[in-house]
Amino acid sequence: MKAAVLTDHDEVSIEDRERPAPGPDEAVVRVGACGVCMTDYHLYRGTFPAEYPLVPGHESAGEVVEVGDDVTAVAAGDRVAVYPGRPCGDCHFCEQGRQxxxxxxxxxxGAGDEILDGAFAEYVRVPAGSLEPIGDLSYEHATFAEPLGCCIRGVDQADIETGDTVVIVGAGPIGLLLLQAFRASGAGTVVVSEPVDHRRQAAADLGADHVVDPTSTPLSERISDLVDRVDVSVEAVGLPDTIETAHSITAPGGTTLVFGVPPQDETIEIDPFEVYYRELELVGTFALTPNTFSRAVTLLQGDRVAVEPLITERFDLSGLQRAFDGMADNDGLKKVIYPNR
Ligand SMILES: [Zn+2]
Ligand SMILES: [Zn+2]
Incomplete structure (x- = not known):
């Protein structure tokens, strides 16, 4: 089979590899589609630590072609989305549902201390327990179950109440999914801040009540003209500066959600008296759980989240390099790879 392999940082090559065979509790999936994520880009650039060679790709869906002897929950021919993790299943966190x-x-x-080969390949080997049936949802749309599952995790962490005012800083593919996930969860007014014109337009099209260009007026100055108070402020960029901005506009009793991946070992300034006196919360959200993954599939099946407008480029495996090049320049939105095309 063909696979896109990171052979070193900044190096992708298309290799011929043996098609994987399933272990007793595993399945092999013929990959229908796999989204390209900033995590893949970081693995490619070497900004997330990883051991090469490595096949990235963790936003996939496809058809089960083979299952191991102990597998009963799925069978060859099933259409599935792949939850890209194998939690231990019996530690304190797994027992709490915080896999x-x-x-x-x-x-x-994806990113992790231990990384198995992913889905930028014609076939991927996965634990059978990581597969979620998708019915007749298209593979292309089902690839969004992973990023949307991360966004649902974020919404859960933000603990919003119906009618809350939400600000989202950053309208890349994730910001645009967060916007829709918060709306689906009862957000009242939603404001999106984004410097790139076409992304701001996409946010407006997907239901943002206000869109702000922070390069013309800083968000912290503009926000009081638009809303009375910010209950939940979401940072979906991953920069210390924008996290500080998001935190600075959060109203007393409100929550700032750190969603974007910040650089490691950086610091931000926080006034602890304000945190105390105004009951401010600063909350992290990391990746997703099997539970939020499954809920993401439900939202996609029910058409509660529009993903078609987020897909701007489609490539076969050899296009992964071009997808990475485009991401370096913030071109377009979501890029989707079709390894079997
Ligand atoms: Zn991802
Ligand atoms: Zn565990």
Whole structure:
């Protein structure tokens, strides 16, 4: 089979590999489609630590072609989305349903201490327990179950109440999914801040009540003209500066959600008296859980989240390099790879 392999940082090559065979509790999936995520880009650039060679790709869906002897929950021919992790299943965090914090979590094609080969390949081998049936949802749309599952995790962490005012900083593919996930969860007014014109337009089209260009007027100055108070402020960029901005506009009693992946070992300034006196919350959200993954599939099946407008480029495996080049320049939105095309 063909696979896109990161052979070193900044190096992708298309290789011929043996098609994987399933272990007793595993399945092999013929990959219908796999989204390209910033995590793949970081693995490619070497800004997330990883051991090469490595096949990235953790936003996939496809058809089960083979299952191991002990597998009963899925069978060949099933259409599935792949939850890209293998949690240990019996640590404190797994028992709480917080598999994203499992210290022994193995990533499939994503970032982690241990990474198994992912889905930028014609076939991928996965634990059968990581498969979610998708019915007649298209593979292309089902690839959004992973990023949307991360966004649902974020919404859960933000603990919003119906009618809350939400600000989202950053309208890349994730910001645009967060916007829709918050709306589906009862957000009242939603404001999106984004410097790139076409992304701001996409946010407006997908239901933002206000869109703001922070390069013309800083968000912290503009926000009081638009809303009375910010209950939940979401940072979906991953920069210390924008996290500080998001935190600075959060109203007393409100929550700032750190969603974007910040650089490691950086610091931000926080006034602890304000945190105390105004009951401010600063909350992290990391990746997703099997539960939020499954809920994401439900939202996609019910057409509660529009993903078609987020897909701007489609490539076969050899296009992965071009997808990475485009991401370096913030071109377009979501890029989707079709390994079997
Ligand atoms: Zn991802
Ligand atoms: Zn665990």
């Amino acid at each position: 994203n914090l499992c210290p022994d979590l193995v990533a499939i094609g």
